[in-house]
Amino acid sequence: xxxxxxxxxxxxxxxxxxxxxxxxxxxxxxxxxxxxxxxxxxxxxxxxxxxxxxxxxxxxxxxxxxxxxxxxxxxxxxxxxxxxxxxxxxxxxxxxxxxxxxxxxxxxxxxxxxxxxxxxxxxxxxxxxxxxxxx
Numbered sequence: 001x002x003x004x005x006x007x008x009x010x011x012x013x014x015x016x017x018x019x020x021x022x023x024x025x026x027x028x029x030x031x032x033x034x035x036x037x038x039x040x041x042x043x044x045x046x047x048x049x050x051x052x053x054x055x056x057x058x059x060x061x062x063x064x065x066x067x068x069x070x071x072x073x074x075x076x077x078x079x080x081x082x083x084x085x086x087x088x089x090x091x092x093x094x095x096x097x098x099x100x101x102x103x104x105x106x107x108x109x110x111x112x113x114x115x116x117x118x119x120x121x122x123x124x125x126x127x128x129x130x131x132x133x134x135x
Contacts, residue, residue, distance in 0.1 A: 003045040003073075003080040012085045013037065016069070037066050041082055048075045 013034050021030035044050060044064055051062035051073065064071045065088065072084040 001045050001048060001078055001080060003041050003082055005041075006081065006083045009082050009085055016085065016087075033067070037069060037071070037085060040064060040066050040071060041080075044071065044073060044082070045080045048073075048080050 016037070017030045017034045020033050021027050024030065049062075051064035051071070054061040054063050054072070060074050061083075062073050062075070064073070066085075068088055069085055070088045071082060072086070073080055073082045075081075
């Protein structure tokens, strides 16, 4: 089973790296954390149902914890689509708070996840047909 990354994931990983490097003052620590997170992508690809069901957020959504971060993903046919990597505190506040601003953020986050799911499902389907054409 392969894993595909949503475009936002690369940006989120860069932001995590920058934050850790800035706060710790150590580039190695930032490198190790990002490598630790991306290593989990391979684990999730090999064992796609290892993550927790997050139907409370969106049907079919799963999450897998990595330290203080959560990897959000979906299983699409035979592939795993990594949708987001976010600090668990940010996600929890976004989904558990009752303020209008947080609810608006939660709705936007959910809409992005839904859009990415459909786009990456098409990409996965096209990639499979390109690399394994019917003979």
